[in-house]
Amino acid sequence: MPKRLLIGQVTRDSSPTTRRVEVPRLVKHEVYGKTMRRRTICYAHDADGISKNGDTVEIEESRPLSKLKRWVLTRVVAKASASQNAAIVAETPAS
Template sequence: MPKKLLTGLVTSDKMDKSRRVEIDRKVKHPKYGKYVQRRTVCHVHDEQNESHEGDTVEIIECPPKSKLKRWELVKVVAKSQVVDIAALRAAQKAQEKADSAAQGEEETAQG
């Protein structure tokens, strides 16, 4: 039997060489017939730490690597376009401090 190949979204990259990937699917409700959204959570082995939170990845079945890890990363299909606003603001403040310090040094050298 061939190995399953699935595509999902990385929801956690806090572990080293491990990722939590969610695969969304729609299932018909047995009684009401309405389609309900469900998700499958897979723990994936990522040897090079190449995927990050928000990325779309392709994963494949593999023999168990640990208690939860039963999947391996094949490739990163699409990188996340999310911008980390907190990191952006921190970098901006650091740049402003560096600019003001450089300006202060120029004034003392001239005066």
């Protein structure tokens, strides 16, 4: 069985080898028919640390690597610009 490939955006890169990737999708409401935006959050293993916040990446399904990690980063599709990085940092709540 082939492994699934998804393309999403890195939203968290605080740990050295784990990336939080949001994969957007469109779903049609079953009653009203309106198209709604939904997202799937995946935790991906980035062994080389090549991706940063805001990058668009391709992830591949893998065996369980930890409690949450089930994906491996295969490649960086597009690097984020400086303005995208500033917007992502601004919208993340400070803890």
